[in-house]
Amino acid sequence: MHPRSILAIARKDALDILLNKTTLSLLLTPIVLALLFLLIANLLGGHTTNALIYDPGRSSVEQVLKSAYPDLKITYANSSGDVAAAFGPDGSHKTTAYALGLAVPAGFDASLSSGGHPRLNFYVDGSQVSNQQSQLLLSALTNTSRGIANPQPPATITVATVNPPSQNALLNINQFYAAAVLMSSLLVGTTLVPGILAEEKEKRTLRMLMVSPASYSDVVAGKLLVGLVYQLLLAALVLVINGGFTGQVPLVLLFALLGSFFSVTLGLLLGSFFQTTSSAGAAAGMLSMIYIIPIFFVGTFAQLFGNNPFTTIVKVLPPYYIADGVINALTNQSTTTGTALDVGVVLGCIVLLLLVATWLLRRQAAVVSTI
Amino acid sequence: MNELEIMIETHDLRRTFGTKEAVAGISFTARHGEIFGLLGPNGAGKTTTIRMLTGQIDPTSGHAIVAGCDVVKDHTRLKERIGVVFEEQNLYERLSARNNLRFSCWLYGLPESRVDEVLQLVHLRDRAKDPVRAYSNGMKQRLMIARALLHRPPMLFLDEPSKGLDPISAREVRQAIQHLCQEGTTILLTTHLMEEADQLCRRVAFIVNGHIVANDTPRNLKLSHGQKAMTVILDQPEQGQNGNAPLSEVTLSLDNPADAERLARLMAQGHVRAIHSREATLEEVFIEVAGISLV
Numbered sequence: 001m002h003p004r005s006i007l008a009i010a011r012k013d014a015l016d017i018l019l020n021k022t023t024l025s026l027l028l029t030p031i032v033l034a035l036l037f038l039l040i041a042n043l044l045g046g047h048t049t050n051a052l053i054y055d056p057g058r059s060s061v062e063q064v065l066k067s068a069y070p071d072l073k074i075t076y077a078n079s080s081g082d083v084a085a086a087f088g089p090d091g092s093h094k095t096t097a098y099a100l101g102l103a104v105p106a107g108f109d110a111s112l113s114s115g116g117h118p119r120l121n122f123y124v125d126g127s128q129v130s131n132q133q134s135q136l137l138l139s140a141l142t143n144t145s146r147g148i149a150n151p152q153p154p155a156t157i158t159v160a161t162v163n164p165p166s167q168n169a170l171l172n173i174n175q176f177y178a179a180a181v182l183m184s185s186l187l188v189g190t191t192l193v194p195g196i197l198a199e200e201k202e203k204r205t206l207r208m209l210m211v212s213p214a215s216y217s218d219v220v221a222g223k224l225l226v227g228l229v230y231q232l233l234l235a236a237l238v239l240v241i242n243g244g245f246t247g248q249v250p251l252v253l254l255f256a257l258l259g260s261f262f263s264v265t266l267g268l269l270l271g272s273f274f275q276t277t278s279s280a281g282a283a284a285g286m287l288s289m290i291y292i293i294p295i296f297f298v299g300t301f302a303q304l305f306g307n308n309p310f311t312t313i314v315k316v317l318p319p320y321y322i323a324d325g326v327i328n329a330l331t332n333q334s335t336t337t338g339t340a341l342d343v344g345v346v347l348g349c350i351v352l353l354l355l356v357a358t359w360l361l362r363r364q365a366a367v368v369s370t371i
Numbered sequence: 372m373n374e375l376e377i378m379i380e381t382h383d384l385r386r387t388f389g390t391k392e393a394v395a396g397i398s399f400t401a402r403h404g405e406i407f408g409l410l411g412p413n414g415a416g417k418t419t420t421i422r423m424l425t426g427q428i429d430p431t432s433g434h435a436i437v438a439g440c441d442v443v444k445d446h447t448r449l450k451e452r453i454g455v456v457f458e459e460q461n462l463y464e465r466l467s468a469r470n471n472l473r474f475s476c477w478l479y480g481l482p483e484s485r486v487d488e489v490l491q492l493v494h495l496r497d498r499a500k501d502p503v504r505a506y507s508n509g510m511k512q513r514l515m516i517a518r519a520l521l522h523r524p525p526m527l528f529l530d531e532p533s534k535g536l537d538p539i540s541a542r543e544v545r546q547a548i549q550h551l552c553q554e555g556t557t558i559l560l561t562t563h564l565m566e567e568a569d570q571l572c573r574r575v576a577f578i579v580n581g582h583i584v585a586n587d588t589p590r591n592l593k594l595s596h597g598q599k600a601m602t603v604i605l606d607q608p609e610q611g612q613n614g615n616a617p618l619s620e621v622t623l624s625l626d627n628p629a630d631a632e633r634l635a636r637l638m639a640q641g642h643v644r645a646i647h648s649r650e651a652t653l654e655e656v657f658i659e660v661a662g663i664s665l666v
Contacts (some may be wrong), residue, residue: 004477004478004480005478007477008474008477008478011474011477012463012466012470012474012477015466015470016463016465016466019465019466019502020465203461203463203464204457204459204460204461205461205462205463207427207457207461208455208461208518209478210427211426211427211450211453211455212450212475212478212479213447213450213478213479213480214478
């Protein structure tokens with residue numbers, strides 16, 4: 001192998017890939033996807049619930065709203081009339097800046113404790129809070145009031161939860177997006193490498209290369225190099241766009257690196273099978289699902305599916321372990337055993353793919369000059 | 372290097388593909404600074420021969436030395452000393468001419484300043500920045516020649532260099548080839564265009580079904596197979612002799628003294644407009660020697 005030839009081929013391909021509309025579209029797709037996910041995350045996850053509260057005594061009932069809405073933004077009113085004025089009578093239509101309103105009279109808790117029957121006014125903007133949520137909040141306020149009035153519950157209820165869900169699972173949605181775009185970006189290497197390898201054969205430029213100082217090994221290595229560089233750059237870029245540098249960042253980077261290597265070696269294997277760009281592209285397209293499906297079987301989403309035969313099938317796919325490693329790293333839930341398993345499986349697959357591809361390509365090298 | 376130095380030497384070179392023998396034992400030499408033509412119809416074994424001589428495929432048997440390198444054992448050194456212009460166009464069409472040549476410079480470890488030199492040589496410098504897909508066939512062919520010359524190889528292989536070109540482009544390519552030869556490059560040219568071989572080559576070999584059936588200079592081949600006669604064109608019909616009809620064109624034998632006198636008489640009368648040799652064309656020689664046409 002000649003480093004000069006390898007670098008020359010990589011440089012040439014790096015430029016040619018950008019001039020080729022097909023490969024350029026392929027490179028831009030994960031970036032577009034990442035931006036789309038960013039937009040969705042901002043639209044869905046950036047919502048703040050505004051509440052207007054009059055509670056001069058800082059009653060315990062105020063805590064009901066805070067528990068129901070962790071992102072609650074409270075504005076304290078000067079009087080109950082201000083709260084009433086912000087919402088209007090029951091059934092009326094009014095544009096209001098607040099989703100919830102609460103007017104708690106002074107000494108509310110003390111009145112309840114002494115057997116009194118104070119009046120609490122609860123306001124809801126039906127366009128921001130669903131009926132179900134409203135009923136649940138009303139029920140919670142009622143129960144809290146009962147609890148203040150009579151701290152001794154009528155019955156003792158114990159709760160035992162098995163397989164408890166992750167706390168604040170919905171907060172992991174941004175991390176899910178980061179993992180999803182990273183996994184989808186890995187398709188680039190698998191598609192790019194066989195395409196640029198097949199094109200040299202299709203366009204007969206491979207024959208020209210065979211009478212130059214470059215060997216067939218140099219050609220393959222050069223294309224592998226440019227595929228890997230573009231793949232790594234894309235992986236880093238989509239992680240940056242979707243805030244993927246969170247959690248256990250070194251592990252995130254490790255799995256991004258392993259995923260990139262896996263992607264290009266799988267591409268190399270495809271390139272050793274297929275002789276035309278169309279057949280290589282078709283095969284890569286069919287394989288795209290192996291990067292997408294595992295995303296829905298790791299992290300929080302894994303609990304939705306539980307243990308079923310399909311989950312078992314998905315766990316056979318090497319990208320499952322990449323996705324698993326990434327999502328655990330992003331959500332700070334990596335364990336030594338789990339990480340070792342994920343890394344081991346992916347690394348083993350990379351080595352196996354490389355060995356098989358090398359064997360196939362060596363057989364090709366003997367006849368490449370007749371292509 | 373001097374003209375006596377042998378740049379190509381093959382001994383009983385053979386190549387078999389399965390049961391088919393594409394090249395069936397050819398032996399020839401090509402000297403430094405000459406254009407050597409390998410002529411034959413499609414499927415004769417020309418391209419297979421070039422592939423063996425350029426190290427793309429190994430011979431089944433026999434051996435060949437090209438530019439001082441064994442084609443089997445010295446692949447690395449061979450590639451540094453040869454340039455190849457293929458029959459099919461194999462440029463990177465999305466890249467500009469300049470970038471195509473820059474890539475070759477990177478491969479050979481050459482300074483990029485060499486790009487402008489070869490572009491100037493093939494008169495493509497003003498179109499250097501254009502993508503190759505915008506080039507005409509003739510321009511692409513010249514660019515491929517430029518690419519083959521980047522590393523100043525002493526030996527150049529041209530496989531059907533005029534194929535698919537219009538007459539003007541073909542002439543430009545031939546002029547470029549002649550210029551290269553004048554500068555000392557040895558060229559092995561394959562073609563099925565006899566006029567091209569006649570015009571360019573110092574020596575030619577006819578290859579048919581993998582065998583070389585003739586190997587000599589075009590002149591010797593034509594002289595040894597042509598007629599020793601001439602055609603004399605008259606500006607007025609010659610008075611018919613022995614009661615025959617008057618002739619405006621007569622054929623005279625070079626061996627017949629009576630015809631020599633007849634020529635002298637016609638010239639003295641001032642009726643001779645042109646005299647054409649009746650030597651054979653290279654194509655006629657090929658058909659006679661090979662027994663087949665060039666199609």
